[in-house]
Amino acid sequence: MRSICLFAALILVCGTGAQGALVVYLTEDGGMRAVNRPEVADPISAVSALANPVIDPVNGELLVSAVPPGTKVLGLRVESDRTVIVFSAEVLAGLDEKKLWDIHDQVRYTLMQFGLDHNIRMLADGKPLHEYLPAVPRVSPSGVTSSAVADGLRVTGSLNGRSITLSPGHGRVWNGSAWGFQRSPTCGDTLSREDDHNIEICQYLKAYLESEGMTVKVPRCMDKNYGNHWCGTPWWQMCSVYWLEHLGYPCSVWGSTTDCTTGSGANEWNDDIRARPLASDYDNTDIYISIHTNALSGDCYGTACPTGSDMYYDCSSEHATWCTVSQNLANAVNAALIDAIQNKIPLASWRNRGIHDSNGAYGEIRIPDRAAILLELGFHDSCDLDVQQLKDNFFRSAAMWGVYKGVCDYFNVSPTWGFYSNELVSHDLPTSMAPGETRTVHITFRNRGVLWNQSRGFKLGAVNDSDPFTTQIRHDVTTEVGPGNTFTFTFDLAAPTSAGNYHTDWRMLREGYQWFGAVCETTIQVGGTPDTEPPSVPQNLTAGAVSPVQVNLAWSASTDNVWVAGYKIYRNGNQIGTSGTTSYSDTTCSANTTYTYSVSAYDGSGNESALSNPVVVTTPAYAEVIIDNPDATFTGSWSTGTYSGKYGADYRWASTAVTDTATATFRPNLVVAGDYEVYVWYVSGTNRATNAPYTVAYNGGSTVVNVNQQVGGAQWNLITTRPFITGTTGYVRLGNGTGATGSVVIADAVRFLTGGGAPDTQPPSAPSNLTATAISTSQIALNWSASTDNVGVVGYRIYRDGSWVATSTSTSYTDTGRVANTAYSYTVRAYDAAQNLSPESNSVTRYTLQVVPEAPSFENVTESSMKTRLANVDASKLHLLARIYIAKDGGTWEEGNEGVNAITWTGLSPNTQYTFQGKATNCEGVMAGPGPLASKYTLSVPPTTSNVTCNRSTSVWYNTPSFSFTAVGGFGPGKVEYYRYAWDQSPTHTWTGSEAVWNSGVLTVNASSSGHWYLHLKGCNAEGVPNGTVDLGPYQYAQPVQTIAEAKALPNGVAVSLANKVVTANFGSYIYIEEPDGSSGIMVEGSGPNPGTNVNVSGVLQILRAERRLSNASVQVGGQGTIPDAPIMKNSALGGEALNANTPGVKDGLGTNNIGLLVRIAGRVTHSEPGFCYVDDGIGYSDGSGHIGVRVDTTSLVSSPAKGKFVVLTGISTTYDIGAGYVRMLKPRSDADVVAYE
Known part of the structure; x- marks a missing residue:
């Protein structure tokens, strides 16, 4: 009778109907x-x-x-x-x-x-x-809790900074005489014992609270892989006493009722009850929650069994200070827990059994000085009800999410992980596809809520239940995905055949309940030219026959302009399968048959690469070796038997002993390595040993198989399957040491059979001691220690930066085609004939060598500096220990800066040759070079007016044509090698490179005609590289003429030089000079000495208002001279007629041209006003102005003579423009030139 009596409001009595x-x-x-x-x-x-x-x-x-x-x-x-x-x-x-x-x-x-x-x-x-219990010891820092928590006040905000002691109930304990669990398995072991499943349930609550930033202290081990306690039980199954001891808590925490020696002496169950709350006091956590499951009636079946959750707090006298906050915590947690179970799972039948005051009965929640509660989650002996939920990880996570929600509610914090919640981790949805293209995509979500599994309907769904790229709108979660874990959905999208923009969007859901979490979406542009480019050809195809019927293939991945969809496998030219990875197992082979394999890659558009390299492999034949007893090797005493059922002519037997005194060794000579089934043949009988010890020595170890020889005789009996290598190293040895006497062991025959057994699945050991040596700028040599294998190592795969790039059958490989001074990381994996891959070797990273620098190039060359660059050294890789080094003139090697392949040199001398040489290191400091030499001259000192001087000044007229120039400091190193020069009358010069060279001494040049001359210079160094130009000048040459009349015969623009002339007038901005004999005069622009001074004058002939003059003139003052007497002239003779073609006269001029001469006239003033007057000498001359007489310029006088006066005037014969021609005019020099009469 499996069902026991159950409780309800009334008594239900089982089976007999008895009352009570x-x-x-x-x-x-x-x-x-x-x-x-x-x-x-x-x-x-x-x-x-x-x-x-x-x-x-x-x-x-x-x-x-x-x-x-x-x-x-x-x-x-x-x-x-x-x-x-x-x-x-x-x-x-x-x-x-x-x-x-x-x-x-x-x-x-x-x-x-x-x-x-x-x-x-x-x-x-x-x-x-x-209150009758022994006093509980206080542990430091006992009772030190924030007043906010102690007073039941809760602070709004994150759980970060908060802490909890989470106590999974029970665990293996020393009971005073033996080790034992505190609870037994129930319901036929369909649910793990409470000691264990409390740990499994609490892992979810721990994950939720830690995600919220809460510190979670657990007094039991939560890691199932941590190892074993010294008693042999895994740590995670031990109770709190031993784990807290292991973590270093003081004995006052974990040994409060016994002593400090665990696993002996008194029962330590009471220590376990107290250790948990005392650890909470020791850790000073904010709250304490203990998780248990309930039991009542033993294994109970049917719907009348107890069900539901009980929540406990403690308001006993010992815990009175913490009564209110504990009750508040219980209320918050219980409300959220029941809501999660009844309404969110949903499981409406789950009973809320209420919140109870334990009144001191449960030490776990009576002892801690903080808010403390204990949850009995469900009944672990209600086999058809609660057990079905308690063993379900979805229910476990949902219930613990409810507890987590209650803790958040207690602290007035909104949980960041919802019941249904996730985050999008990654996806590879494309943004563009060709029409009709198929693409395999991956979407990864992280669970931030209750556990996902297929049975509860968790799926990835197309939003709005449709998608333009696929008709498969649901994808199941195929494994359980706990809180914080990720799951990747993999499926195909097929682009529509019509171009356009299409939207795809995917979201998690629990079918029939709720869509939830992040949306993975993108818009995919379908269009363009269909993809016609095939993937690259797969490389490094290898094959190994792992059995007579199976060949394993592996290859390096292909690449594609879009993506590689998969690989097609060909055997003997016919496709036999496809693979989405870079390996394939052909399990359709025949024994002792040769096959040729190749592989191609294909993409989502159906483009297929060419076939890979072919590999030829022969499957092994089924191998059988039988060793009969005549071929065995015997030690000790054996007898021969011939009873029926023997293999061959006879068999051997020996009496049993406590230890071996006789052995029979069957040693085959195997020609094929692999896994062998080992069979033994014997003649059975009632006196045979029931534990005949066969020792099987195989590749990798040995094992002992005890065979009952009283049964199974006269046939092959399989005793084990083990790997063997070729040769005679393996054997089967039968001994007579059965541990007892009185029986016999039979040594008849042993059979070794391969081909029908399990394939070799054991990988080789990892290669070790991998080293990498850079041997050039493009090669790195790898060496490693050999791997071992149960059958045999066939070769090694070489991985560069995580990608398989090559294979080697030896323990070395040279990687070529690399880039200089570049880091490459390598690992090596061994593989056997079954294509089993070993773990990776140690990883090594090596830089290729640096390039040997070419001859330095030169930049930014000046007269005192230049930059030298090692152009073939990649500056972007000059980091870590990589630098360039350059030496000047065989001197010290100067180190360049990080990221720079050039060095700037300063403080150099002009026009000086310097020789440079470079070398460089790679990022590991390995030197390359030095490279070839290169030389360069600095620029010369540029020409200036300071370092090139002339013996004559600029802008000064000279009457000799020779000008001499000096290079200050001379020529040569440190200065200038030579100048190219041009001497002409242009202020500027366009350089052609064919100009004359000045490289020594004084440069003398001559003006070939009068005027302004310029010397143009361009400085060059010894390599002919120019540096700077200068235009010196103007240097002025005026040709000498003897007389003013001779000068006036020359055209305008001609520079002339006149000597020994006398100044006759000075009007401030111009003067007049005359021949000493008074024969001719001329205006000279510019200031000058007073009248009566002898001068030499140079200037350029010009004309203004019919008057010749010298402009841009230079005046050299001589001694005192004599002004010629001013001749008296009639008004009509003033000015005169044209002197020559270049020197005109005045309008209506008569007689000799006298413009520029100092002359004298007389007459009466006919008109007077400021600045001028008219004087008539009686002939009534009129210049057309309406006045009678000649015009007199009186601007040099204090005032014009009064009208009617008779005057004698001395002045310069000049001209005046009346608009209809130039007329006569006299210009007195001062009032002294005026004599007036009444």
């Missing part, structure tokens, strides 16, 4: 068992019966009770929501934490049938039972 009530006892292994007691009729008698355990009438098991014999119930009353039980003092016998816990549970579940189980308070002699 259920009393809950304990099993020897700590479980609970409800037994019907017919004599029990009320709550008091039911609780009283706890002191008198009985035999379980169902299975005859002896039951026990935590309530000591002789204990009486002195009273039972209901106070509000509490049931108070008063026990006699006998209940205190042997009272400890575990007994108090068990008494509480026995009482509560016994009173459940009477509806009195909500809150149980147990007294003895007027005091709560927990």
Whole structure:
């Protein structure tokens, strides 16, 4: 009878229909068992019966009770929501934490049938039972908690900075005499024992809280791979005592009821109960939550079994300070937990069994000085109800999400991980596709909510249940994906055949419940020219026959302009399959057959590459070797037998002994390596050993197989399958050391058979000691230590920067075609004939050598600096230890800066040759070079007016044509090598490179005609490289003429030089000079000496208002001269007629041209006004102005003579423009030139 009596509001009695009530006892292994007691009729008698355990009438098991014999119930009353039980003092016998816990549970579940189980308070002699327990030690820093938490106040914000002690209940413990678990498996092992599944459940709550930034302290090991405790049990199955000891907590935490030596002496179960809350006090966490599952009636089947969750807090006297906050925590967590189970999973039938005050019974939540609660999540013995949920990881994660939500609610924090929640990690949805192209895509989500699995309907779906690229709008989650873990969906998208922009979008959902989380979406442009470019040809195809019927292939990946969709596998020219990876197993082979394989790559548009290199492989034949006893090697005493059933002519036998005194060794000579099935043949009989010890020595070890030779005789009996290499190293040895005497062992025949056994799946060992040596700018040599294999190493794959690039059959390889001074990382993996790949070797990274620098090139050359560059050295790779070095004139090697392949040299001398040479290191400091030499001259000193001087000044007229120039400092190194020069009358010069060279001494040049002359210079160094030009000048040459008249015969623009002339007038901005004999005069522009001074004058002939003059003139003052007498002239003779073609006269001029001469006239003033007047000498001359007489310029006088006066005037004969020609005019020099008469 599997189903035991169950509780409801009334008593249900199993099977017999007997009346009475259920009393809950304990099993020897700590479980609970409800037994019907017919004599029990009320709550008091039911609780009283706890002191008198009985035999379980169902299975005859002896039951026990935590309530000591002789204990009486002195009273039972209901106070509000509490049931108070008063026990006699006998209940205190042997009272400890575990007994108090068990008494509480026995009482509560016994009173459940009477509806009195909500809150149980147990007294003895007027005091709560927990007050009789030994005092709990205080641990530092006990009780030091923030006032906000202690007062039940919660702060809004993140859980970052908050902490929790999360306690998964139970675990393996020392019980005083042996190691044992605190709870037994239930329901036929369909659910792991509570000690274990509490850990498995808590992992979800830990993940949720840590994602929120909370510090989670767990007093048990949560890592199933951590290893074993010294008792041999995995750490994760041990209770808190041993884990806290292992972590270094003080003994006062984990040994508070026994001593500091674990695994011996007294029962350490009480230590476990107390260690958890004491660890919380020691860690000073903010809250404490303990997770358990419940038990009541043993394995219970059917729908009437107990179900649901109980939540406990403690308001006992010991925990009174923390009563309110604990109750608040219980309320928050329970509300969120029940909501998650009933409404979100949803599981409406799950019972909320309420929140209970444990009243000191549970030390886990009575002891900690902080808010503390204990959750009994469900009943682990309700096999058809709660067990079905408790073993489901989805339910576990959902329930723990509810607890996590409750913790957040308690701290007024909104959880960042929703019940359904995720984040998009990555995707490779394309942005463009060719019409009709197929593309395999991958979308990866991280779970940030409850666990995903296929059975609960978690899928990836096309948003709005449609997608233009596929009709498959759902993709299942094929594995369980826990909180924080990722899952990648892989599927194909096929582009529409019509061009355009199409949107694809995908999202997670729980089918039938909710879409949730991030949307993975993109717009894909379909169009353009269809992809017609095939992938590259697969490289490095290798093949290995792993059995007579299987060949394994592997190759290096291809590349494509879009993507590689997969590979086609060809055998003997016919396609036999495809692969989405770079390997393939052909399991359709025949034994002892030769095959030729090749591989091609194809893309999403159906383009296929050419075939790879072909590989030829021959499958092995089925190999059988039989060693009969005549071919075996024997030691010790053996006899020969010939009973029927033997293999061959006879067999050998030997009497058994405690240890080997006789052996028979069957050693085959194998010609094919591989996995062999090992069979033995013997003649059976009743006197044969039941444990005949066959030792099988194989490649990689040996094993002993004990064979019962009393049965199975006269046939081949398979004893093991092991790998063997070729040759005679393997063997099977039968000994007679069975551990007892009185029997015999039979040594008849041994058979080795390969080809039909399991394929070789054991990879070689990892290559070791991989080294890399750069041997050139493009080659790196690799060497490593050989791998070993159970069958044999066939070769090695070489990986560069993570990609398989080559294979080698030896333990060395040279990688070529690399780039100079570039880092490459290498690993090597060994493979065997079955294409099993070893783990990777150690990784090595090496830089190729630096290039030897070419001869330096030169930039930015000046007279004092230049930049030298090693142009063939890649500047972008000059980092780490890579630098260039350049030496000048064989001197010190100067180091360049990071990232720069040039060095600038300063402080150099002009026009000086310097010789440079370069070398360089790679990023590991390995030197390359030095390279060839290169020389360069600095530029010459540029010509200036300071370093090239002339013996004559500029802008000064000279009457000799010779000009001499000097290079200050001369020529040669440190200066200038030579000048190219041009001497002409242009202020500027266009250089042709064919100009004359001046490279020594003084340069003398001559003006070939009068005028302005310029010397143009361009400086050059010894390499002929110019540096700077200068235009010197103007240098002025005026040709000498003897007389003013001779000068006036020359055309305008001609520079002339006149000597020994006398100044006749000075009007400030111009002067007049005359011949000493008064024969001719001329105006000279510019200032000059006073009249009567002898001068030499040079200037350019010009004409203004019919008057010749010298412009741009130079005046050299001589001694005192004599002004010629001014001749008296008639008005009509003033000015005169034209002197020559270049010197005109005045309008109506008569007689000799006298313009420019100092002359004298007389007459009466006919008109006078400021600045001028007219004087008539009586002939009535008129210049057309309307006035009579000649015009007199009086601007040099104080005032014009008055009209009517008779005057004698001395002045310069000049001209005046009346608009109709130039007329006569006299210009007096000063008032002294005026004599007036009445």
